[in-house]
Amino acid sequence: MELIQTISRLRSELDKLRSEGKTIGLVPTMGALHAGHASLVERAVGENDVVVVSDFVNPTQFNDKNDLAKYPRTLEADCDLLAKCGVTFVFAPSVEEMYPEPDTRSFSYAPLDTVMEGKYRPGHFNGVCQVVSKLFLIVNPTRAYFGEKDFQQLAIIREMVRSYPFNIEIVGCPIVREADGLALSSRNARLSGGERKQALQISATLFASLDYAKEHSLAETKRFVEDRIAQADGLRLEYFEIVDGNTLQSLGEWNESDYVVGCITVFCGDVRLIDNIKYKG
Numbered sequence: 261m262e263l264i265q266t267i268s269r270l271r272s273e274l275d276k277l278r279s280e281g282k283t284i285g286l287v288p289t290m291g292a293l294h295a296g297h298a299s300l301v302e303r304a305v306g307e308n309d310v311v312v313v314s315d316f317v318n319p320t321q322f323n324d325k326n327d328l329a330k331y332p333r334t335l336e337a338d339c340d341l342l343a344k345c346g347v348t349f350v351f352a353p354s355v356e357e358m359y360p361e362p363d364t365r366s367f368s369y370a371p372l373d374t375v376m377e378g379k380y381r382p383g384h385f386n387g388v389c390q391v392v393s394k395l396f397l398i399v400n401p402t403r404a405y406f407g408e409k410d411f412q413q414l415a416i417i418r419e420m421v422r423s424y425p426f427n428i429e430i431v432g433c434p435i436v437r438e439a440d441g442l443a444l445s446s447r448n449a450r451l452s453g454g455e456r457k458q459a460l461q462i463s464a465t466l467f468a469s470l471d472y473a474k475e476h477s478l479a480e481t482k483r484f485v486e487d488r489i490a491q492a493d494g495l496r497l498e499y500f501e502i503v504d505g506n507t508l509q510s511l512g513e514w515n516e517s518d519y520v521v522g523c524i525t526v527f528c529g530d531v532r533l534i535d536n537i538k539y540k541g
């Protein structure tokens with residue numbers, strides 16, 4: 261495995277391999293890797309001849325400077341994990357390398373990017389599309405891998421690939437959870453022991469709502485989740501929406517769609533956690 265920090269070096273290595281007919285898998289990450297990332301990487305290693313993992317905390321997708329400053333940075337440990345997974349290249353550029361000048365490109369995929377995270381984190385998905393499109397242009401992968409935990413991000417990236425158009429297969433990978441249900445996230449590292457216990461109520465509530473939904477309307481199920489989170493110690497709900505899994509628009513009744521997903525964002529202390537659950541589809 262080789263650690264590469266410049267675009268030109270990564271390009272020249274990949275050009276050689278591509279000319280030999282090798283397939284290239286890309287796993288974009290912001291580092292602070294955990295078993296959720298490892299599952300994406302292992303899948304990419306199994307499906308491609310060459311695997312590039314980018315490890316770059318992208319400043320343009322943070323609308324909150326504090327959140328950017330506090331984002332964990334663990335490149336050395338990340339490289340140890342990636343070497344064990346059989347990755348070919350880790351691409352860890354500096355901010356200046358990725359953005360030698362400000363990126364003024366603007367991406368808009370309304371109404372996919374105006375709801376939920378788009379509403380509460382203005383500019384976030386624009387920044388995600390800026391960095392992911394740059395990575396796609398640099399790496400030109402055969403396939404790129406993203407986790408379903410960031411459900412809205414995955415839908416927007418699929419739309420960007422369709423409309424750009426990029427000739428890249430987007431592979432969505434299931435959420436990886438701790439044994440007790442907590443969805444893996446780099447942000448979990450910022451939870452204290454007590455907060456970690458409180459955060460368990462998020463996945464526990466989503467799982468309980470699966471059963472509740474069998475006997476109740478969509479509006480009742482939404483209220484069930486909202487009330488349980490409101491009553492849980494240490495948690496503050498930002499939003500819970502039950503949406504069509506393709507359009508991401510809120511639904512009024514279960515029978516309005518065959519693909520129904522509940523998306524939640526909760527603050528535990530000052531750590532913002534997201535999760536989701538599939539009701540149908």
Ligand code: PAF
Binds near residue numbers: 316318388410
């Ligand atoms: O999901 C993430 O970690 C980031 O949004 C991504 C896709 C690596 C872009 O910075």
